[in-house]
Amino acid sequence: MISDPMISATREPLPGGGLVLAVPDGDRGLPPLRFEGAADRGWNLLQGEQPLIQARSEGDGCCRDLHLRRLPGHRSPLPPLTAAAMRAGTDWPHRYARWLLAEESPSPLHHGRWRLTTRTAFAPGIWSCDLVRDWPDATLELLCGGGWHGVLPLRPLPAPDAPRVKAYRKYVREKTLAPVLLWWVSFLDGWLLLDGHDRAAAALAEGVQPDCVELARVPDDADWRRTADQITEAHEERMARLAARPAGPHTARQRQALERGYADVLSTLPYDAGATPVTGPETV
Numbered sequence: 001m002i003s004d005p006m007i008s009a010t011r012e013p014l015p016g017g018g019l020v021l022a023v024p025d026g027d028r029g030l031p032p033l034r035f036e037g038a039a040d041r042g043w044n045l046l047q048g049e050q051p052l053i054q055a056r057s058e059g060d061g062c063c064r065d066l067h068l069r070r071l072p073g074h075r076s077p078l079p080p081l082t083a084a085a086m087r088a089g090t091d092w093p094h095r096y097a098r099w100l101l102a103e104e105s106p107s108p109l110h111h112g113r114w115r116l117t118t119r120t121a122f123a124p125g126i127w128s129c130d131l132v133r134d135w136p137d138a139t140l141e142l143l144c145g146g147g148w149h150g151v152l153p154l155r156p157l158p159a160p161d162a163p164r165v166k167a168y169r170k171y172v173r174e175k176t177l178a179p180v181l182l183w184w185v186s187f188l189d190g191w192l193l194l195d196g197h198d199r200a201a202a203a204l205a206e207g208v209q210p211d212c213v214e215l216a217r218v219p220d221d222a223d224w225r226r227t228a229d230q231i232t233e234a235h236e237e238r239m240a241r242l243a244a245r246p247a248g249p250h251t252a253r254q255r256q257a258l259e260r261g262y263a264d265v266l267s268t269l270p271y272d273a274g275a276t277p278v279t280g281p282e283t284v
Contacts, residue, residue: 007109011094018093018117020218021101023109030279031075031110033194035185037280045192047075047106054153062144066188070136074154076195077107078181081264086171086178093118096181096213107194108183114216115273119212120180126150127209133157140188151182153193153200160205160209168202177203177211184216186276216273 010022026064032104033047038056045053050073062098078099093116100107100116130150140148158165169179193200196210203210245251 002100007103009101009109011097014115014117016117018115019113020096021097021109022115023111023114025111029110031108032106033108034110035276035278037278043278047073056114057142064142066140066142066148067151068132068138068140070138070154072155075106077105078182078195081178083171087174087176089176092179092213096215100215108215110277112277113219115214115216115218117214119182119214120209121207123149127204131204140190142189148188150190150192152188152190153197155197157197158200162198162201164198165201165205168199169206171199172203172206172208179211179213182212182214184214184273185274186217186273187278216278218272219274 008024012020014020018276033045036044036046038044038057039056042054042056043052044055046200051071052074053067054071056067058067078096097116099105100109100276115140126149130148132140132150132152135153135156138152140150140152144147148169160166160169168177178196180200181194184191194215200210
């Protein structure tokens with residue numbers, strides 16, 4: 001069972017639910033779960049010193065094949081969930097955040113800002129044709145502008161009639177099943193399934209997509225503020241060009257549309273998913 005003490009982090013609640021964790025520099029060093037670059041345009045996913053994924057890329061330009069071999073040994077960054085905890089219900093992003101911050105947790109958290117939000121809707125195919133069911137080897141087709149955009153489990157998904165899956169299926173029908181934990185990985189344009197393989201299998205066996213808590217790295221303050229300054233400069237130039245033109249019947253509406261679009265973009269900048277770090281050679 002994961003317990004205290006926890007690594008320090010500032011928690012920032014999000015207006016629509018969820019939170020952002022700001023982990024100080026040097027608080028944890030290398031994260032227990034991390035990507036490391038490898039030779040020949042490859043990378044590895046390590047948990048501690050245990051390799052979980054070995055990947056290499058083939059092809060050039062906008063279409064590349066990513067060949068993966070997953071290895072046994074993945075440890076969930078969350079403790080086992082009890083039936084009482086699931087039926088009682090809770091603010092899962094905040095509960096998961098506390099567990100991820102525990103020093104014993106083999107999680108990807110390290111220096112930077114991390115967003116934890118509930119996600120219940122996905123594009124078609126994410127949990128069907130783009131869910132990687134092959135084990136241990138798989139090949140992902142990475143496309144320019146679209147990436148792969150699927151879910152990659154870190155251990156084999158159990159069969160629908162596996163004992164634990166059968167037990168979880170009743171929670172799906174009761175709508176009390178705890179969400180699975182996904183980690184958004186930018187260079188895959190997809191998610192790693194960090195916790196809840198049995199729960200995911202139970203939801204899919206009942207014909208529904210699993211409810212999820214999504215973990216994503218978001219830009220540091222300096223990064224998103226730099227982007228905000230660039231967006232502000234471009235916005236002011238557009239407003240100046242509009243003001244320099246003779247006023248017409250649609251000028252006021254155009255001005256309002258520009259202001260509204262500017263405000264909408266700025267409001268999301270601090271929480272947009274950022275780049276997933278890879279230590280070692282730049283390979284992805």
